[in-house]
Amino acid sequence: MSDADHEAWLDALDAGEGYALVCPDGHGSLPPRRVCPECGAAALSREPLAETGRIETFSVVHVPSPRFEDDAPYVTAVADFGPIRTTGVLRGVDPESDAVEVGLSVGVGVEERATDGEPLVVFRPADGA
Amino acid sequence: MTDARVAGVGLTRFGSHGDRAGRDLFAAAAERAFEDAGVPRADVEELNYGNFMGALAEHQGHQAPLMAEAAGVNCPATRYESACASAGVAVREAVRTVAAGHVDVVLAGGMERMTNLPTDEVTEGLAMAADDLFEVRAGVTFPGAYALMATAYFEAYGGSRRDLAHIASKNHENALPNEYAQYRREVPVDEAMDAPPVAEPLHLYDACPITDGASALVIVSAEYAAEHDVDAPVAVTGTGQGTDRMALGDREHLARTPAADAAAETAYAAAGVGPDDVDVAEVHDCFTIAEVLATESLGFFEVGEGIAAAREGVTAADGDLPVNLSGGLKAKGHPVGATGGSQIAELTRLLRGDHPNSEHVPDAQVGVAHNAGGTVASAVVHVLEVAE
Numbered sequence: 372m373s374d375a376d377h378e379a380w381l382d383a384l385d386a387g388e389g390y391a392l393v394c395p396d397g398h399g400s401l402p403p404r405r406v407c408p409e410c411g412a413a414a415l416s417r418e419p420l421a422e423t424g425r426i427e428t429f430s431v432v433h434v435p436s437p438r439f440e441d442d443a444p445y446v447t448a449v450a451d452f453g454p455i456r457t458t459g460v461l462r463g464v465d466p467e468s469d470a471v472e473v474g475l476s477v478g479v480g481v482e483e484r485a486t487d488g489e490p491l492v493v494f495r496p497a498d499g500a
Numbered sequence: 501m502t503d504a505r506v507a508g509v510g511l512t513r514f515g516s517h518g519d520r521a522g523r524d525l526f527a528a529a530a531e532r533a534f535e536d537a538g539v540p541r542a543d544v545e546e547l548n549y550g551n552f553m554g555a556l557a558e559h560q561g562h563q564a565p566l567m568a569e570a571a572g573v574n575c576p577a578t579r580y581e582s583a584c585a586s587a588g589v590a591v592r593e594a595v596r597t598v599a600a601g602h603v604d605v606v607l608a609g610g611m612e613r614m615t616n617l618p619t620d621e622v623t624e625g626l627a628m629a630a631d632d633l634f635e636v637r638a639g640v641t642f643p644g645a646y647a648l649m650a651t652a653y654f655e656a657y658g659g660s661r662r663d664l665a666h667i668a669s670k671n672h673e674n675a676l677p678n679e680y681a682q683y684r685r686e687v688p689v690d691e692a693m694d695a696p697p698v699a700e701p702l703h704l705y706d707a708c709p710i711t712d713g714a715s716a717l718v719i720v721s722a723e724y725a726a727e728h729d730v731d732a733p734v735a736v737t738g739t740g741q742g743t744d745r746m747a748l749g750d751r752e753h754l755a756r757t758p759a760a761d762a763a764a765e766t767a768y769a770a771a772g773v774g775p776d777d778v779d780v781a782e783v784h785d786c787f788t789i790a791e792v793l794a795t796e797s798l799g800f801f802e803v804g805e806g807i808a809a810a811r812e813g814v815t816a817a818d819g820d821l822p823v824n825l826s827g828g829l830k831a832k833g834h835p836v837g838a839t840g841g842s843q844i845a846e847l848t849r850l851l852r853g854d855h856p857n858s859e860h861v862p863d864a865q866v867g868v869a870h871n872a873g874g875t876v877a878s879a880v881v882h883v884l885e886v887a888e
Contacts, residue, residue, distance in 0.1 A: 408745065428655065431697070432641060432643075433697045434623065434641065436623045436627055436636070445639060447639045448648075449748065455749075456749040457634065458640055458748070458749050459639070473655045491637070491638065
């Protein structure tokens, strides 16, 4: 299944140019959007994501869906990148609960799913973290 | 507004029904509901039917007319889909339609068939309740999503896996006498602690099982019940619904469920009751952490304090506020699109006094049902009261 706006967003993320859509009141959201999902404002501007994000929560997934069969166990996480939070797989750490902490500083990019090579939003510990 | 009354309830056994067709499951639940209600099928004016993944499980869309046939009713029939809250919204619309005086008799409920699919396909199917682009493709499974909420809860308020294991153990114990429950066996806290991980911090016994089953309710107006001499002592006095951002990461807080707060507020206001008035509750414990979030949203506990309730015995069968006396989704089972109707069926029996666990709530007057979809992007709350 292909979704042009989502692919464009992934391409930008892959190029280090990840962005959020931000309304005049500062609510961030992810494309495609015609209006702000929080307040309905139509004037949305593209703003860059923060260079590093903060892991807000995570889980080590042992029982995957078929599309992640060869990726498991893996760490799924939600990270805050300024205007938005986004969800991805945390790589570069052991997939164990003790190896990850809320508050970990991470970068974000696009890598391949081990199972089928499809694009995957990936967090990795930020340099020096 | 008139009172909407629960005239009759019907369930199938929850569990594995093998190669039995979904239409037969719903037909069986409806048959029991009509027997329980003493209402003729010919009086039914609408069918509100909940189902989530029938297109995947049975290659069957457009299920409402099929289920009307199966139930033997000839009336407008609509399928409602709000993931795991599908039957909750179906019942809610039945209550609203009757209370508004549009019709006098509605058959409401739902059906889900799941065990005929391999586990990995069920995992994939359940994940469809999350945002496909930004969550599922990024590796979020259904247990994984609730695990993210559990980690966030522990981080914000404390609590432990052992606290959650107490919830699993309590609900399994409650299911023991329930003839409809999928798992009627005790699970000691230590056994839950030792179970294999699914999505840490959630392990096998933190998760509800994969279940086939159906629920059906005959909802009537108080006037219809009086005119036709139908025994319907339980009234649905409040209904509320809330919606939140679809993706967990887009929520204001990762360990709270404001959609359920909103649903509860509306339902309590309509009924003219508050959390302190509630004697018994059935809440959506698809995962143990979900029971914590539900009981906080329903106002039974302050935010951050619900985690200790099962361990301290407050929500146990002999506690101050028994939660999930049916066994909950956890032990009774979770046929996704049937669950919201099944909770109302269990509460009705608890309030009428004909539930195997009614002895724990002999004087109960007010019950609350909480049904959630996805990571509570959808929530429905109903208040039931003994009216006669």
